[in-house]
Amino acid sequence: MKKIEGIIFDMDGTLLDTERVSFKIWQEVMKKHGYSMSKEAYVSLMGRKRSDVNKILFKLYGEDFPVEKIRDEKEVDMHKFIEEKGVPVKEGAFELLDFLVENRYKIALATSTSRERAISLLKMVGIKDRFSVIICGDDVVNSKPDPEIFLKAAEGMKAAPQNCVVIEDSPAGIKAACNGEMISINVTDLKEPDEEMRRLSDKIYSNLSEVKDYLLRN
Secondary structure (H helix, E strand, O other), rough: OOOOOEEEOEEOOEEEHHHHHHHHHHHHHHHHHHHHHHHHHHHHHOOHHHHHHHHHHHHHHHOOHOOOOOOOHHHHHHHHHHHOOOOOOOOOOOHHHHHHOOOOOOOEEEEEOOOHHHHHHHHHOOOOHOOOOOEHHHHOOOOOOOHHHHHHHHHHHOOOHEEEEEEOOOHHHHHHHHOOOOEEEEEOOOOOHHHHHHOOEEEEEHHHHHHHHHHHOO
């Protein structure tokens, strides 16, 4: 068994229970403009930078798709939801982070969202200071499934990539972890693991508490 040096978290759908909310809001805003969004289409956007999301949307809906207008409306509605109801957190998130801090693991966040949004949400939840390294979509050229974001996180922690555990919910994130030759743990969220995700994931768990149990055994 490799010595685990660092833990790298994705944010949306992994630490924060935001993907389900985001999907619902996407569907509502798209409907206003005469479009629909399937779960399959939404999953294809998960874990990717804004520029790559836009490319996928144009491919799905055509070059005349009003991407900026719809995305702006979606972000306004998402912000309103969070203001009214707070930031939803995944089961076991606080428990796992406490365990990692107490046991002196190196901890990083690697999220494709913007730094401004990521820092804001982490501060709202009260977990920003748990991470020694935070890498965001603004900090990389290539989107997941390219491993750039995870490799930068490992470098920031001064940890060998092969000794880092990546905790992810999205297919793109799991592929990125594998492309970086890291230990990949899929914590299931909106996307149920398909055959490819099962093949690429070192472990598949239903919640973050199970990740703590995995670390205790390793």
